[in-house]
Amino acid sequence: MRNKIKTIAFDADDTLWVNETYFQEAERQFCALLSAYLPAEAAARELFHTEMKNLAIYGYGIKGVMLSMIETASRVTEGKASMQLINKTIELGHELLQRPVELLHGVAETLEQLQGNYRLVMATKGDLLDQERKIKQSGLQGFFHHIEIMSNKKVENYARLLKYLNCAPENFLMLGNSIKSDVLPVLELEAFAGHVPFTTTWLHEQHDAKPEHPNFIELASIADILQHLD
Amino acid sequence: MRNKIKTIAFDADDTLWVNETYFQEAERQFCALLSAYLPAEAAARELFHTEMKNLAIYGYGIKGVMLSMIETASRVTEGKASMQLINKTIELGHELLQRPVELLHGVAETLEQLQGNYRLVMATKGDLLDQERKIKQSGLQGFFHHIEIMSNKKVENYARLLKYLNCAPENFLMLGNSIKSDVLPVLELEAFAGHVPFTTTWLHEQHDAKPEHPNFIELASIADILQHLD
Numbered sequence: 001m002r003n004k005i006k007t008i009a010f011d012a013d014d015t016l017w018v019n020e021t022y023f024q025e026a027e028r029q030f031c032a033l034l035s036a037y038l039p040a041e042a043a044a045r046e047l048f049h050t051e052m053k054n055l056a057i058y059g060y061g062i063k064g065v066m067l068s069m070i071e072t073a074s075r076v077t078e079g080k081a082s083m084q085l086i087n088k089t090i091e092l093g094h095e096l097l098q099r100p101v102e103l104l105h106g107v108a109e110t111l112e113q114l115q116g117n118y119r120l121v122m123a124t125k126g127d128l129l130d131q132e133r134k135i136k137q138s139g140l141q142g143f144f145h146h147i148e149i150m151s152n153k154k155v156e157n158y159a160r161l162l163k164y165l166n167c168a169p170e171n172f173l174m175l176g177n178s179i180k181s182d183v184l185p186v187l188e189l190e191a192f193a194g195h196v197p198f199t200t201t202w203l204h205e206q207h208d209a210k211p212e213h214p215n216f217i218e219l220a221s222i223a224d225i226l227q228h229l230d
Numbered sequence: 231m232r233n234k235i236k237t238i239a240f241d242a243d244d245t246l247w248v249n250e251t252y253f254q255e256a257e258r259q260f261c262a263l264l265s266a267y268l269p270a271e272a273a274a275r276e277l278f279h280t281e282m283k284n285l286a287i288y289g290y291g292i293k294g295v296m297l298s299m300i301e302t303a304s305r306v307t308e309g310k311a312s313m314q315l316i317n318k319t320i321e322l323g324h325e326l327l328q329r330p331v332e333l334l335h336g337v338a339e340t341l342e343q344l345q346g347n348y349r350l351v352m353a354t355k356g357d358l359l360d361q362e363r364k365i366k367q368s369g370l371q372g373f374f375h376h377i378e379i380m381s382n383k384k385v386e387n388y389a390r391l392l393k394y395l396n397c398a399p400e401n402f403l404m405l406g407n408s409i410k411s412d413v414l415p416v417l418e419l420e421a422f423a424g425h426v427p428f429t430t431t432w433l434h435e436q437h438d439a440k441p442e443h444p445n446f447i448e449l450a451s452i453a454d455i456l457q458h459l460d
Contacts, residue, residue: 057359058293058359059357059358059359059360063288063294063297066297067293067296067297067320067323070316070320071317074313074316074317077313079312079313079314079317080313083303083307083309083311084309086300087304087309090297090300090301090304093297094287097287097288098287127289127357128289128357128358128379128381129288129289129381129382130287132381149358151358151359151362
């Protein structure tokens with residue numbers, strides 16, 4: 001593959017910068033708010049259930065999570081939740097939306113090495129404005145030829161991106177922390193995909209089995225991709 | 231101008247299809263939910279105040295409005311709002327997010343006439359997933375060379391769009407219902423802009439004075455643009 005790759009796309013959340021850690025922290029705090037009604041583990045299950053129910057109309061991102069938290073609080077307390085609990089939930093969301101961006105180890109150095117030799121693209125999902133904020137704050141914007149904020153990361157979304165980039169699958173490499181969103185749909189298009197593990201993965205993104213595919217690259221960290229491209 | 235225009239961009243909400251009417255209906259219903267606490271007019275003012283306060287972190291779109299409604303309900307009732315009121319507010323949002331798309335008069339016919347002679351683009355703001363849903367449902371997707379969902383419609387956002395489209399300002403015409411978002415920033419770039427009035431305009435988008443600019447075109451309806459381009 002090595003000399004075929006021309007365009008490298010990067011997932012953003014939990015690949016370039018920390019994200020899931022903050023979400024899980026907010027979720028823990030939310031579940032603690034409900035502790036008078038049900039154990040934290042059950043509250044987390046209820047929240048996940050609400051999020052999955054609403055995913056088709058809310059899509060990904062913090063605002064949808066906030067709304068699902070409020071709906072969950074109302075349901076599990078059978079309408080007995082106080083408005084103070086709702087206010088605190090909104091505050092948790094506002095904190096998430098304003099949290100400074102924390103780059104992951106080796107990211108800036110790796111992009112610097114790749115820059116000039118490859119066309120670099122960011123391909124991320126989530127709230128439009130929130131992702132734009134994080135891109136600006138990250139200081140990484142200048143590395144990228146194009147930034148795509150996607151409503152989803154299915155095969156058809158990647159096919160559209162490749163068409164837009166005018167890039168053949170054999171010239172495209174996607175790097176990300178989610179086997180489900182960053183790897184499998186890309187391999188299905190016969191493009192290349194590298195998995196960069198992050199410490200925690202959202203339940204919805206979990207996918208245990210590593211794919212058996214000649215275009216799949218397993219990486220220990222983002223900087224490892226440099227060795228594969230040499 | 232007539233023979234210079236090569237690319238025509240269309241705003242979507244209230245230019246191609248009905249939007250503000252539904253938002254105002256939802257807002258009226260929300261204010262009615264608060265009628266035990268304050269008059270509808272005061273509730274609407276409070277909601278607008280909350281929306282403006284949150285605009286920088288939420289951006290445009292239904293999910294942000296839903297969250298601002300919940301926050302407003304909590305504040306104006308001094309924490310006495312019932313969870314039933316919150317549930318009803320969430321329902322109002324879910325209805326908005328699932329409302330069928332209603333094309334405005336003359337839209338499909340006008341796009342059909344322009345297609346082939348001009349590169350047509352859709353340039354809209356709002357929730358990513360919700361706008362994608364409306365585009366799909368509208369049946370208009372095939373007319374457009376490119377669809378841009380923008381986090382905002384300021385001069386810098388249009389400058390980025392023109393750069394991406396590789397289009398000089400003198401070859402670009404924007405059509406939309408908001409003087410503030412679809413006309414003024416476009417004229418500032420010395421591109422062309424046409425105003426297609428809609429029956430109602432969101433307070434945040436209101437702008438009384440029509441611009442005095444040689445590149446400004448006032449239209450009574452979207453089909454009128456055909457005469458200006460002949």
